[in-house]
Amino acid sequence: MSLVRNRKALAGMxxxxxxxxxxxxxxxxxxxxxxxxxxxxxxxxxxxHRLGTTNTGQDILSQLIVGTQGVMVVGxxxxxxxxxxxxxxxxxxxxxxxxxxxxxxxxxxxxxxxPALPLIIIIVGVLPSAGGLTIAVVxxxxxxxxxxxxxxAQTLSLRKRxxxxxxxxxxxxxxxxxxxxxxxxxxxxxxxxxIGTVIFAILSEVTLAFIGxxxxxxxxxxxxxxxxxxxxxLVQGAWWWFVPAGLCIAAVGTSLTLIxxxxxxxxxxxxxxxxxxxxxxxxxxxRARIGFTPVYRxxxxxxKGEDA
Amino acid sequence: MKFLLxxxxxxxxxxxxxxxxNFFIARLLPGDPVQSLINKYRGLLSTDAINSLRVLFGLNTxxxxxxxxxxxxxxxxxxxxxxxxxxxxxxxxxVLAQSLxxxxxxxxxxxxxxxxxxxxxGVGLGWRRGTWLDxxxxxxxxxxxxxxxxxGLIAIALFGVALxxxxxxxxxxxxxxxxxxxxxxxxxxxxxxLPALTIVLASVAGWILGMRNxxxxxxxxxxxxxxxxxxxxERRVMFGYAARNAVLxxxxxxxxxxxxxxxxxxxxxxxxxxxxxxxxxxxxxxSKDYSLMQxxxxxxxLAVLVANMAADxxxxxxxxxxxxxx
Numbered sequence: 001m002s003l004v005r006n007r008k009a010l011a012g013m014x015x016x017x018x019x020x021x022x023x024x025x026x027x028x029x030x031x032x033x034x035x036x037x038x039x040x041x042x043x044x045x046x047x048x049h050r051l052g053t054t055n056t057g058q059d060i061l062s063q064l065i066v067g068t069q070g071v072m073v074v075g076x077x078x079x080x081x082x083x084x085x086x087x088x089x090x091x092x093x094x095x096x097x098x099x100x101x102x103x104x105x106x107x108x109x110x111x112x113x114x115p116a117l118p119l120i121i122i123i124v125g126v127l128p129s130a131g132g133l134t135i136a137v138v139x140x141x142x143x144x145x146x147x148x149x150x151x152x153a154q155t156l157s158l159r160k161r162x163x164x165x166x167x168x169x170x171x172x173x174x175x176x177x178x179x180x181x182x183x184x185x186x187x188x189x190x191x192x193x194x195i196g197t198v199i200f201a202i203l204s205e206v207t208l209a210f211i212g213x214x215x216x217x218x219x220x221x222x223x224x225x226x227x228x229x230x231x232x233x234l235v236q237g238a239w240w241w242f243v244p245a246g247l248c249i250a251a252v253g254t255s256l257t258l259i260x261x262x263x264x265x266x267x268x269x270x271x272x273x274x275x276x277x278x279x280x281x282x283x284x285x286x287r288a289r290i291g292f293t294p295v296y297r298x299x300x301x302x303x304k305g306e307d308a
Numbered sequence: 309m310k311f312l313l314x315x316x317x318x319x320x321x322x323x324x325x326x327x328x329x330n331f332f333i334a335r336l337l338p339g340d341p342v343q344s345l346i347n348k349y350r351g352l353l354s355t356d357a358i359n360s361l362r363v364l365f366g367l368n369t370x371x372x373x374x375x376x377x378x379x380x381x382x383x384x385x386x387x388x389x390x391x392x393x394x395x396x397x398x399x400x401x402x403v404l405a406q407s408l409x410x411x412x413x414x415x416x417x418x419x420x421x422x423x424x425x426x427x428x429x430g431v432g433l434g435w436r437r438g439t440w441l442d443x444x445x446x447x448x449x450x451x452x453x454x455x456x457x458x459x460g461l462i463a464i465a466l467f468g469v470a471l472x473x474x475x476x477x478x479x480x481x482x483x484x485x486x487x488x489x490x491x492x493x494x495x496x497x498x499x500x501x502l503p504a505l506t507i508v509l510a511s512v513a514g515w516i517l518g519m520r521n522x523x524x525x526x527x528x529x530x531x532x533x534x535x536x537x538x539x540x541x542e543r544r545v546m547f548g549y550a551a552r553n554a555v556l557x558x559x560x561x562x563x564x565x566x567x568x569x570x571x572x573x574x575x576x577x578x579x580x581x582x583x584x585x586x587x588x589x590x591x592x593x594x595s596k597d598y599s600l601m602q603x604x605x606x607x608x609x610l611a612v613l614v615a616n617m618a619a620d621x622x623x624x625x626x627x628x629x630x631x632x633x634x
Contacts, residue, residue: 106318106321109318109322110321110322110325110326112563112564112567113319113322113563113564113567113612113613113616114322114325114326114329114567114609114612115566115567115568115570115571115608115609115612116567116568116571117567117568117570117571117572117574117575118570118571118574118589118604118605118608118609119329119605121589121593121601121605122330122333122598122601122602122604122605123333125592125593125596125598125601126333126334126598126601146564199453200568203455206455207455207457207571207575210455210457210575211575211578211590211593212593212594213593225457225458225461228461229461229579234461234464234465234468234469234476235469237465237469237470239465242458242461242462242465243462245458246454246455246458246461246462249453249454249455249458250450250453250454250458251453252453253452253453253454254449254450254453256453257449257452257453258449261449264521268525
């Protein structure tokens with residue numbers, strides 16, 4: 001598959017695979033029990049504690065390793081749920097048209113405009129005990145609208161294409177047109193929407209844990225930052241407490257955006273060609289300006305000079 | 309004109325949906341404000357006090373949901389959002405009125421600044437692609453994946469603790485009384501520097517990436533080639549022809565990212581203990597103050613709706629096609 005040949009997408013996938021593996025085997029490879037209180041309080045990174053300890057002597061590396069699972073699982077569940085909702089709403093509304101389309105796109109536009117994080121905070125805050133699954137469901141319910149909007153636009157433009165008209169003229173049933181003619185052409189958009197939602201879900205979940213809205217007894221990267229903030233790690237200069245957790249979040253986010261860039265370049269040939277052209281032009285020392293017709297001034301002007 | 313009326317209708321509908329959602333979240337989900345107030349005072353409340361609290365929060369009467377909904381709207385239109393018990397017994401509207409100006413100023417200035425800087429940088433990056441400037445892309449990519457609050461933590465660690473240049477918490481010097489004096493405004497600006505830096509840095513990356521990709525797509529359009537072929541100055545082609553059209557999706561995307569940026573701003577305020585809406589929300593969550601949480605959600609949603617409306621009108625001004633479609 002050519003997505004693998006795209007360097008950005010490949011780098012993203014490798015980085016993501018690393019975190020997925022950690023999420024799966026985390027509980028077994030963590031050097032300590034992340035909640036275990038130890039005698040070494042607020043130690044800088046050392047051989048015994050690779051990323052140092054908290055003020056109660058808990059091992060931070062273990063907290064990060066064990067916490068990976070929570071982050072990944074919530075991101076994945078929220079991503080899958082939101083993608084299902086957005087495919088159902090987006091494709092139906094693009095395919096149906098008419099009043100059904102009006103109503104469905106009105107609903108998704110409302111969800112797009114309402115700021116998601118405050119909404120998630122009040123829902124989770126009102127719920128008496130919010131575990132990982134609840135959070136994932138709430139995030140999915142507030143984060144599906146963007147994907148639905150993009151899918152609707154694409155379905156709308158596919159619906160009038162010749163191959164769909166031909167299928168309809170052939171008397172193919174509606175479900176067959178939907179699943180075998182239209183859906184395969186939406187794969188890239190569905191995938192990129194899924195990845196976008198996973199990023200959104202991970203950022204939201206970590207933020208919720210950092211504010212302390214969710215349960216602080218299960219470990220995830222946000223919980224680590226919550227304890228760092230509430231134990232004055234910043235003032236005490238305990239950088240090892242809050243820097244690695246943030247880097248982990250940024251690394252997962254970057255890996256997912258890289259994959260999405262790969263998909264973007266896969267779908268939009270102009271972006272793909274630019275990436276390929278840029279390398280070629282750089283080698284020939286040509287500055288790309290407009291479109292695919294680079295202006296090579298040096299060469300032309302000397303030729304003109306000779307002619308004159 | 310028809311376009312603007314349609315959009316206005318949409319925002320009125322969304323406002324109604326947000327208020328209704330707000331009402332039903334409190335109504336349908338479990339949770340009892342009086343019970344959490346009892347917990348807050350650790351059993352020091354007498355039975356009489358508990359009963360009068362139930363009356364105060366309107367929990368003693370048995371009314372239908374529809375009646376409650378109407379009463380809720382009635383109260384809302386009178387600016388009555390209930391009583392906060394994180395700041396007991398101040399009304400929610402008073403708490404919000406005090407904190408809203410801080411958030412509005414900080415959020416507005418930073419959002420506009422981030423948008424302007426990011427779009428300009430994106431124009432440059434998209435125009436001069438294939439040069440060393442492309443190395444900025446992975447950096448922007450990394451920044452767009454960082455949560456706002458963590459960038460805030462790093463900012464505090466670097467410029468507040470390691471190099472004590474800026475204050476790390478609060479909105480103004482503790483010894484001053486809020487007023488429009490030069491001293492107070494100076495102190496407020498000084499305290500806003502780090503949160504502002506955080507928000508601008510975290511939001512600018514998204515605009516850069518979006519604008520850069522649009523510039524790449526637009527600059528291969530025929531009209532840009534023609535403009536270049538006519539021998540127009542490069543700056544004119546870049547801004548007058550390419551960027552002018554490439555910026556349109558960014559402006560229509562402004563509406564969608566605003567909700568996200570607002571969320572980030574709220575969390576940034578929490579990190580910096582900035583006296584805005586975000587910090588109030590944090591207090592409300594900590595003490596399970598539902599009416600305050602809902603008030604915050606409502607006011608933030610309304611602010612986002614107004615900003616969206618402004619972005620829509622700007623879009624209609626810039627892109628004649630939307631006006632024609634009607």
